[in-house]
Amino acid sequence: xxxxxxxxxxxFVTGLFVLIPLGLTIFILKxxxxxxxxxxxxxxxxxxxxxxxxxxHFPGLGMxxxxxxxxxxxxxxxxxxxxxxxxxxDEFLSRIPLVKYIYTSSKQLTQVFKxxxxxxxxxxxxxxxxxxxxxxxxVTAEVERExxxxxxxxxxxxxxxxxxxxxxxxxxxxYECGMTVxxxxxxxxxxxxxxR
Numbered sequence: 001x002x003x004x005x006x007x008x009x010x011x012f013v014t015g016l017f018v019l020i021p022l023g024l025t026i027f028i029l030k031x032x033x034x035x036x037x038x039x040x041x042x043x044x045x046x047x048x049x050x051x052x053x054x055x056x057h058f059p060g061l062g063m064x065x066x067x068x069x070x071x072x073x074x075x076x077x078x079x080x081x082x083x084x085x086x087x088x089x090d091e092f093l094s095r096i097p098l099v100k101y102i103y104t105s106s107k108q109l110t111q112v113f114k115x116x117x118x119x120x121x122x123x124x125x126x127x128x129x130x131x132x133x134x135x136x137x138x139v140t141a142e143v144e145r146e147x148x149x150x151x152x153x154x155x156x157x158x159x160x161x162x163x164x165x166x167x168x169x170x171x172x173x174x175y176e177c178g179m180t181v182x183x184x185x186x187x188x189x190x191x192x193x194x195x196r
Contacts (some may be wrong), residue, residue: 037062040069123184125175126153128167136177136184140166158191 041062049055076082094100120138128135137153144150151174156164179187187195 033060033063036066040065120154120181123177123179123181124153125177126155126167126169126173128155128165134175136179136188137167137174138181138184139174142171143168156188158188 037060039062041057041059044061044065045055045057048058077086093103120140122139124137124139125134126137127133128137135155137155139151140154141152142149143152145168149171150168151171152166153169153174154164154166177184
């Protein structure tokens with residue numbers, strides 16, 4: 001009887017380890033599809049109903065329209081007039097008190113994935129919020145304060161890396177983490193699920 005229980009337990013655990021990643025993948029893909037389709041989908045359904053006087057829902061149309069909007073935005077951003085519009089838009093958003101922090105941080109984060117342009121010099125570990133606990137941080141600057149060399153480390157919060165803390169550490173308090181900046185950003189955004 002004990003052998004049967006061990007056999008069932010072993011096979012059950014093995015089955016879980018096979019099905020959980022598959023289930024999570026399906027769940028995340030379904031969530032992303034529903035989320036992307038849900039942004040524009042209801043507006044397109046309303047537009048279709050207004051034009052044809054018939055109610056209908058086309059799954060995936062919102063996501064497809066979103067992809068077209070992203071492509072057209074990229075097309076606009078790569079020409080001279082579009083560059084001027086984007087520069088004006090950046091200046092406008094950076095004047096709005098609360099919006100400027102979120103927008104600037106988000107823009108800086110996306111630069112990590114675009115040609116490696118970022119103000120993050122390297123990814124590191126720091127002992128924070130207390131001794132013995134290590135947090136992933138990004139070195140943003142090295143400064144001199146009152147004759148002492150200090151390293152400025154931005155420690156993001158999970159899973160929203162656009163908010164966090166800029167902290168000063170002595171160079172010997174900053175440890176190499178063995179991750180590139182891009183890998184560390186993925187680690188933070190995934191809430192620690194994606195580890196190299």
